[in-house]
Amino acid sequence: MRSGKRAPTCEWQVCGVCNYDCSYCIQSKIYRVGHPSDDEVARFLDFFASFDTPWEIKMTGGEPFAFKGFLNAILPGLVQRTSHTLSILTNLSAPLPFLERFATLTRGRLHVVSASLHLEHTDVATFAEKAKRLREWMSPETRLVINSVLVPERLEAFEAAKEMLAKDGLTIFPQIMKHEGSTFPYEATDVIRIERLIGKSPTPRTANTAPSYRGRLCWAGTDYFVLMQNGDAWSCRTAKRHKEGFLGNVLRGEFARGSGPLACGYDICPCTVPANRGMIEGIA
Numbered sequence: 552m553r554s555g556k557r558a559p560t561c562e563w564q565v566c567g568v569c570n571y572d573c574s575y576c577i578q579s580k581i582y583r584v585g586h587p588s589d590d591e592v593a594r595f596l597d598f599f600a601s602f603d604t605p606w607e608i609k610m611t612g613g614e615p616f617a618f619k620g621f622l623n624a625i626l627p628g629l630v631q632r633t634s635h636t637l638s639i640l641t642n643l644s645a646p647l648p649f650l651e652r653f654a655t656l657t658r659g660r661l662h663v664v665s666a667s668l669h670l671e672h673t674d675v676a677t678f679a680e681k682a683k684r685l686r687e688w689m690s691p692e693t694r695l696v697i698n699s700v701l702v703p704e705r706l707e708a709f710e711a712a713k714e715m716l717a718k719d720g721l722t723i724f725p726q727i728m729k730h731e732g733s734t735f736p737y738e739a740t741d742v743i744r745i746e747r748l749i750g751k752s753p754t755p756r757t758a759n760t761a762p763s764y765r766g767r768l769c770w771a772g773t774d775y776f777v778l779m780q781n782g783d784a785w786s787c788r789t790a791k792r793h794k795e796g797f798l799g800n801v802l803r804g805e806f807a808r809g810s811g812p813l814a815c816g817y818d819i820c821p822c823t824v825p826a827n828r829g830m831i832e833g834i835a
């Protein structure tokens with residue numbers, strides 16, 4: 552399954568439920584609910600155990616830690632039954648004992664922890680303290696990436712957070728805000744301010760600018776896919792939004808990946824995972 556620099560990756564939305572309610576969340580509130588049943592978790596684990604080569608399984612939500620099955624069943628199951636590399640996107644709100652258990656369970660298997668700083672729900676000092684503790688508990692090889700959305704009315708708070716986190720050796724990965732399936736139309740003054748934060752030529756490794764890769768060959772659907780909590784698999788997030796690129800439902804045993812790259816037909820690639828895992832032609 553692995554070829555060249557491509558790192559086959561599944562982004563698995565382990566649950567919809569989230570303990571936050573961010574004003575800029577790209578998931579509408581009605582979908583930010585629910586989680587798989589015990590039986591469904593067991594069938595997801597069967598699915599991941601059936602892969603013939605190791606992939607990276609990046610777990611997202613909602614908020615993964617808001618679903619107790621994440622720590623109690625999903626992580627132990629993936630560690631014991633598969634050889635996949637594990638990554639997570641979390642808002643880092645879980646209590647420290649949960650984070651310590653997470654680090655212990657996944658030790659040696661954890662690739663990237665993407666921790667989102669949501670200033671509507673926490674403060675930088677609390678967040679930084681947790682990030683530092685988690686970093687101590689994790690293997691040195693695990694990357695800790697702090698990300699935060701560039702909310703127009705909170706750019707000053709973002710700048711202050713960037714400075715505070717830097718004092719703890721933590722770098723912040725800025726994310727352009729999305730709005731109605733596109734990037735947010737910032738005011739001209741904010742555009743200048745944002746350019747100072749992300750640099751003139753940001754890459755997918757330094758910021759998420761949600762660019763267009765229309766026309767480029769992309770391995771989404773073959774070496775990358777998005778798996779939802781109901782078992783539906785899609786070639787990528789934008790394809791799902793357009794109700795295209797459906798790969799079947801893994802809980803019904805109907806999953807089939809594509810057989811090669813296709814030209815991207817979309818004007819926005821909202822997440823940097825496909826780019827940073829080598830899925831997109833010409834993008835490292």
Ligand code: SF4
Pocket residue numbers: 569570571572573575576577578612613614642667669
């Ligand atoms: S923490 Fe993430 S999933 Fe939860 S409301 Fe905020 S942006 Fe949405």
Ligand code: SF4
Pocket residue numbers: 764765769770771786787788789790814815816817819820821825831
């Ligand atoms: S480049 Fe991005 S939006 Fe286009 S098909 Fe690939 S993952 Fe989807």
